[in-house]
Amino acid sequence: MELTAREDIEAPLDRVFAEITDFEGIERQVLRRGIDVQRTNDPGEVAEGLSWEAGFKFRGKTRTAAIELAQYSAPEQMVFDSVSGGLEARTTVDLVALSRSRTRIGVTTEFVPKTLSARLLVQSLKLAKGGLDKRFKTRMAHLAKDLENRLKG
Numbered sequence: 001m002e003l004t005a006r007e008d009i010e011a012p013l014d015r016v017f018a019e020i021t022d023f024e025g026i027e028r029q030v031l032r033r034g035i036d037v038q039r040t041n042d043p044g045e046v047a048e049g050l051s052w053e054a055g056f057k058f059r060g061k062t063r064t065a066a067i068e069l070a071q072y073s074a075p076e077q078m079v080f081d082s083v084s085g086g087l088e089a090r091t092t093v094d095l096v097a098l099s100r101s102r103t104r105i106g107v108t109t110e111f112v113p114k115t116l117s118a119r120l121l122v123q124s125l126k127l128a129k130g131g132l133d134k135r136f137k138t139r140m141a142h143l144a145k146d147l148e149n150r151l152k153g
Contacts (some may be wrong), residue, residue, distance in 0.1 A: 001122050001129070005137045006106040007144035011151040013097040016105065017075035019147055020093065021046050048072045086115025107140060
């Protein structure tokens with residue numbers, strides 16, 4: 001199953017990429033939303049292999065996820081691989097300069113179940129795909145607007 005969203009941001013590509021690779025800032029935002037996240041390797045330079053462990057509640061249970069920056073191609077693309085139980089996900093973040101002051105950000109997440117329970121979860125998500133797509137695109141629009149406002153301010 002795949003979720004996709006695209007948004008245009010009124011800011012130059014290099015500034016947008018710098019903002020979305022500010023992982024310390026993103027970690028702080030995630031913590032404020034109640035998700036426990038810790039970097040599992042050297043917090044030095046942004047590069048392939050950077051990884052995190054996250055703990056969160058989903059459907060009444062506490063879950064964990066291992067997230068890794070699998071591909072890093074500045075300033076155009078980042079690919080994150082994550083594993084939570086028997087569910088694997090690959091999230092691709094693409095940035096395209098539309099002009100000197102406008103950038104398009106595209107996010108695609110593909111879910112791949114590896115266990116029976118993960119397959120049941122993905123199947124239930126597929127049944128609700130319309131609502132899920134709408135929420136994913138709405139959330140992306142809010143994130144893009146927040147990013148644009150931060151870059152303007």
